[in-house]
Amino acid sequence: MKLKMKASALSQLARRTGPPPISWLMQLALSRPKLISLAAGFTDNESLPVEEIRETLAEILRTRKTGQPALQYGSTQGDPVLRKLTAKYFQRLDGGTGSSRAYSPERMIITNGSQQLLYMTTEALCDPGDIVLVEDPTYFVYLGILQSRGATVRGVRMENDGLDLVHLEKILESLKKSGELRRLKALYLVSYFQNPTGITTSFAKKIAALKLLKNYERAAGHPIYLLEDAAYRELRFGGEDVKSALAAKEYSNRVIYAGTYSKPFATGTRVGFGWLPEPVFTAVLRIKGNHDFGTSNLLQQLLARALASGRYQRHLGELQMRYANKARTMRAALREHFPNQVQWQEPEGGLYFWARLPRNVKSGMKSKLFQAALAKDVFYVPGLLCYAEDSTRRKPDNEMRISFGSASDENIREGIRRLGAVLKKFV
């Protein structure tokens, strides 16, 4: 006898979780080799450090004494040498020296990419119905995490140097009035060369945002955290580095910092790291114990050696120059081929340009423009994907994220030429 199943065995979380657009975009790029992808956040293929990694792995595996520990399980928190080197490196980037609790290796967790840290932190902070504030627009993969957790999302408008603080305060005030502040857990910022807009948040704005959040904690009845996602921080090729929120001393116990070695070194290694204040640190460490009880030990030791030997720093210097050139190539192509009515912002680092089309030109995945671009074998990330479901505004549908990360110089020029030709038909 056949059993008819009425109810699904899937959990509520599984049923809430939509298909991640990132997987579709990556698959599209991989399955159509002729397609010029100005979409996915893949990094520059040509400069991936094959020789550096070969040499470093050979060093690790040269003797049984160094090889065996690397081929064994490690700890849940992560390799102590890698934590120590990372802590020192980032404290120095923030202009600090000496011992500082904010950058202590004891408060760090090494993760499988910073993506895992974002996921576990959200798991540790949010129950369904809890609220997270994000930049409007923001990193669309993080929006997927929030949707999957059943979190409510509110978008904070952006200015050229990051968050619109007036809008942030307005949202906090309205949450207080409606009694929803109790559910507000965090503000998520992609603070360096933001994915998708390329905007960097000034240090002054980070401090001002932390101060504002603190002012509303009494009404919330619990801490409200700043989750700083610094995935692109080291990919700077113009201007001065900006301090991280960890450097805002009096607020560092409200900062969760997510960093990564994917973008600045070898993307495929997916080693991320973060500093977390208590009690989030312990909660995330326990969650990681359940997820995988530790990031690959071999990959952590590889990064620790690359940092200690200076190979990492040398490679990063070359990478920054390479991305500076690729950004220049894209800028020149945009000037030559994009219609004047399209506005675009030029980043000082990272992998993305952000273009705004006239309001009546739709750029979403189902739009004629997107389909026409695909027919010409070129594609981009529709801006629409980067906006949260926020009932207080309509999602803009006239923007696009265009990446110079993975395409060759030739493909950047050709991709922008094709996209420009398509745009001219719609604008």
Ligand SMILES: Cc1ncc(COP(=O)(O)O)c(C=O)c1O
């Ligand atoms: C803003 C942002 N954060 C985090 C990540 C995750 O990177 P990884 O997990 O490789 O560290 C990405 C990847 O594209 C990103 O764009």
